[in-house]
Amino acid sequence: MEYRFATHMTTITGNAIREIFKLVGNPEIISFAGGMPSAESFAKHEIADIYKELLDEKGESLLQYGATDGYYPLKVAMVPFLADKGVTATEDGMMIVSGSQQSIDLMCRAFIEPGDVVLVERPTYLAVLHILATHQAKPVGVEMQDDGVDLADLEEKMRAHRPKILYLVPTFQNPTGRTMSLEKRKAVVALAKKYGVVIIEDDPYRDLRYRGEALPAIHSFDDGAHVVYSTSVSKIISPGMRVGVVVAPPEILRKLNIAKQAVDVHTNLPAQAVIAEVLNRGIVEKRLPAVLEEYKVRMHAMLEALGKYFPQEVKCTQPDGGLFIWLELPEGIDTTAIFPQAVERNVAYVPGAPFFCDGTGQNTMRLNFSASNIERIDRGMAALGGLIGELV
Amino acid sequence: MEYRFATHMTTITGNAIREIFKLVGNPEIISFAGGMPSAESFAKHEIADIYKELLDEKGESLLQYGATDGYYPLKVAMVPFLADKGVTATEDGMMIVSGSQQSIDLMCRAFIEPGDVVLVERPTYLAVLHILATHQAKPVGVEMQDDGVDLADLEEKMRAHRPKILYLVPTFQNPTGRTMSLEKRKAVVALAKKYGVVIIEDDPYRDLRYRGEALPAIHSFDDGAHVVYSTSVSKIISPGMRVGVVVAPPEILRKLNIAKQAVDVHTNLPAQAVIAEVLNRGIVEKRLPAVLEEYKVRMHAMLEALGKYFPQEVKCTQPDGGLFIWLELPEGIDTTAIFPQAVERNVAYVPGAPFFCDGTGQNTMRLNFSASNIERIDRGMAALGGLIGELV
Numbered sequence: 001m002e003y004r005f006a007t008h009m010t011t012i013t014g015n016a017i018r019e020i021f022k023l024v025g026n027p028e029i030i031s032f033a034g035g036m037p038s039a040e041s042f043a044k045h046e047i048a049d050i051y052k053e054l055l056d057e058k059g060e061s062l063l064q065y066g067a068t069d070g071y072y073p074l075k076v077a078m079v080p081f082l083a084d085k086g087v088t089a090t091e092d093g094m095m096i097v098s099g100s101q102q103s104i105d106l107m108c109r110a111f112i113e114p115g116d117v118v119l120v121e122r123p124t125y126l127a128v129l130h131i132l133a134t135h136q137a138k139p140v141g142v143e144m145q146d147d148g149v150d151l152a153d154l155e156e157k158m159r160a161h162r163p164k165i166l167y168l169v170p171t172f173q174n175p176t177g178r179t180m181s182l183e184k185r186k187a188v189v190a191l192a193k194k195y196g197v198v199i200i201e202d203d204p205y206r207d208l209r210y211r212g213e214a215l216p217a218i219h220s221f222d223d224g225a226h227v228v229y230s231t232s233v234s235k236i237i238s239p240g241m242r243v244g245v246v247v248a249p250p251e252i253l254r255k256l257n258i259a260k261q262a263v264d265v266h267t268n269l270p271a272q273a274v275i276a277e278v279l280n281r282g283i284v285e286k287r288l289p290a291v292l293e294e295y296k297v298r299m300h301a302m303l304e305a306l307g308k309y310f311p312q313e314v315k316c317t318q319p320d321g322g323l324f325i326w327l328e329l330p331e332g333i334d335t336t337a338i339f340p341q342a343v344e345r346n347v348a349y350v351p352g353a354p355f356f357c358d359g360t361g362q363n364t365m366r367l368n369f370s371a372s373n374i375e376r377i378d379r380g381m382a383a384l385g386g387l388i389g390e391l392v
Numbered sequence: 393m394e395y396r397f398a399t400h401m402t403t404i405t406g407n408a409i410r411e412i413f414k415l416v417g418n419p420e421i422i423s424f425a426g427g428m429p430s431a432e433s434f435a436k437h438e439i440a441d442i443y444k445e446l447l448d449e450k451g452e453s454l455l456q457y458g459a460t461d462g463y464y465p466l467k468v469a470m471v472p473f474l475a476d477k478g479v480t481a482t483e484d485g486m487m488i489v490s491g492s493q494q495s496i497d498l499m500c501r502a503f504i505e506p507g508d509v510v511l512v513e514r515p516t517y518l519a520v521l522h523i524l525a526t527h528q529a530k531p532v533g534v535e536m537q538d539d540g541v542d543l544a545d546l547e548e549k550m551r552a553h554r555p556k557i558l559y560l561v562p563t564f565q566n567p568t569g570r571t572m573s574l575e576k577r578k579a580v581v582a583l584a585k586k587y588g589v590v591i592i593e594d595d596p597y598r599d600l601r602y603r604g605e606a607l608p609a610i611h612s613f614d615d616g617a618h619v620v621y622s623t624s625v626s627k628i629i630s631p632g633m634r635v636g637v638v639v640a641p642p643e644i645l646r647k648l649n650i651a652k653q654a655v656d657v658h659t660n661l662p663a664q665a666v667i668a669e670v671l672n673r674g675i676v677e678k679r680l681p682a683v684l685e686e687y688k689v690r691m692h693a694m695l696e697a698l699g700k701y702f703p704q705e706v707k708c709t710q711p712d713g714g715l716f717i718w719l720e721l722p723e724g725i726d727t728t729a730i731f732p733q734a735v736e737r738n739v740a741y742v743p744g745a746p747f748f749c750d751g752t753g754q755n756t757m758r759l760n761f762s763a764s765n766i767e768r769i770d771r772g773m774a775a776l777g778g779l780i781g782e783l784v
Contacts, residue, residue, distance in 0.1 A: 003644060009501070009650070042451055042455040045447075051447060052444040064431050064631060065632060098490065105656075196393060240661035241662060249393075258404055261522060268633055
């Protein structure tokens with residue numbers, strides 16, 4: 001039978017990273033391709049105990065259907081969790097989502113009609129480009145500098161394209177690791193107001209800071225109308241539990257709720273209750289410093305290996321936190337084309353092109369340092385640097 | 393700020409049932425409005441123990457990101473679970489979803505462009521009408537008889553509308569409780585082939601049978617190309633865990649996977665692992681008979697109360713299983729209009745109109761019997777029957 005798929009779905013391929021994950025299942029391959037937190041960082045026994053305790057005690061309600069906007073005790077626990085990030089929100093001003101990425105999909109459902117423009121950083125989180133494609137939004141890239149988007153280019157593109165949404169990952173951006181400066185955080189809100197654009201501030205990495213002072217969320221400079229703030233506990237508690245939170249103006253929140261009713265009714269309820277307890281019992285505060293110390297060591301090991309094994313022509317970012325380092329190779333080296341050669345040498349990364357909305361970036365790549373220990377980082381980087389050295 | 397929501401989202405209101413849930417939070421109100429399994433049916437201690445055991449043992453992998461198509465051991469456990477229903481599927485022929493309802497949303501993402509026709513039963517599951525609205529699909533209702541859709545009307549509408557999808561709940565349908573006959577199950581597949589339509593067979597209730605013999609799934613009469621089968625463990629293990637499964641032809645499955653990557657990356661991983669163990673350890677088989685016995689008693693109590701307290705002009709379905717009884721009141725009684733009067737008498741139901749895609753059904757209502765004990769069923773039905781008696 002010839003299926004009559006929606007026209008735009010006939011050309012969309014899978015998320016590039018998730019396809020690569022399948023390739024690098026082989027444990028001999030040192031993978032810098034993921035965006036996963038270190039599995040040793042999970043508080044698995046505490047989480048196991050909390051699941052048991054909560055289900056034994058109130059399994060009747062936790063195994064039953066729940067509210068679309070989220071489990072109330074988790075919303076209560078999210079208030080101080082968000083306040084720490086400079087995000088003021090009441091229980092009624094947020095919705096629990098099935099991972100921070102779901103916020104972006106729900107925002108597209110609420111706002112996007114085919115052809116609507118969404119401004120994104122260039123490069124940006126590739127899953128967002130995938131989401132935009134499924135909604136037939138038109139992504140337009142805004143140039144980036146080391147301290148975040150180029151404001152002149154941003155204003156020019158707001159004026160020219162009248163975008164509905166500006167999508168930003170201002171802190172330890174995926175894929176570059178860059179952080180937007182304080183001045184630019186204020187400036188993007190002012191531009192959003194001037195041009196009537198809603199900003200999605202996607203902020204899943206901000207608790208992973210290894211040096212320098214935390215900056216307030218873009219949301220803190222808003223008047224309550226222009227910034228939708230989304231974050232998750234995937235990087236500090238567990239990504240497999242798929243729990244995030246979105247803070248939005250009431251009118252937008254109502255649309256997100258209507259959209260979520262259609263998507264999955266509500267987020268897994270036992271997981272919501274467990275996350276509430278993990279936050280309330282201070283388990284993150286207790287464990288995170290050691291995890292950050294280890295990630296910091298891994299990031300430095302990778303930066304050091306870059307200096308040691310890679311040709312000088314390769315440029316890299318110098319993040320203050322997060323999970324990623326971004327490489328720019330000399331023009332002419334296509335990181336997608338050489339990927340099989342890297343895998344042959346037992347090392348994997350993510351080619352940079354899928355992070356660009358305009359088909360460029362062939363000479364870039366994203367490296368993750370959090371999921372490998374320093375011995376494997378050194379070994380993998382030696383192999384990768386060797387390969388690139390031969391090509392330069 | 394005036395938000396530029398997508399045009400079609402400006403007119404969609406929330407799912408009627410979820411709005412009613414908010415109204416009937418008061419425990420004094422006897423609610424026949426939900427579609428919830430009985431909370432006492434949950435194997436909460438077994439589930440608590442399994443969560444603890446699995447997370448203690450392999451929390452590193454269960455708290456990490458997982459595959460979009462699902463946790464492999466759950467797929468393995470789903471093979472015999474599906475075979476019991478007459479659905480032959482390999483691990484590669486299915487995808488785990490965040491509740492059976494997600495299958496329908498993903499199917500819409502894969503197939504629907506604005507204005508595309510989807511045939512539904514008349515009445516049909518109201519959440520599906522909500523999903524179709526968010527995708528701007530055009531639902532067209534097919535007349536129902538006591539043994540399922542009217543085949544002549546179905547063929548007529550397939551011919552006239554060239555629908556992409558036919559959505560069916562053939563067993564203990566929501567909202568009517570009706571079951572499609574064996575002959576019609578075969579016939580709808582033949583019509584789907586003839587007119588190039590994909591059938592979604594949504595089958596979450598089939599394990600809740602109180603009398604008669606189980607019928608094979610529509611999927612069992614397919615040649616592997618025309619039927620997408622979706623079910624969940626919500627009614628027999630836990631709805632709050634949001635775990636379902638969809639079986640589809642490979643080409644469709646690829647599109648569903650691409651769509652799910654955008655929606656929620658993957659379904660909550662600890663929940664998937666726990667459901668696999670609940671299935672593997674035979675906990676459902678051990679507990680379900682007693683649950684079914686109780687539901688059967690409740691259904692009979694409700695049918696008996698209908699005879700005792702309701703005027704003879706009220707017609708009702710006589711289901712063989714499931715969670716619902718469907719009432720048709722005399723023309724002129726608007727069940728939405730009288731809903732506040734029912735709530736005043738401490739009883740709630742779901743007005744029938746939202747289950748119709750064509751704005752009709754004002755004189756119908758759906759009653760759930762599984763969530764109330766027989767004492768409350770008798771008391772609530774006396775109150776509701778009294779109200780309707782006054783109006784007839």
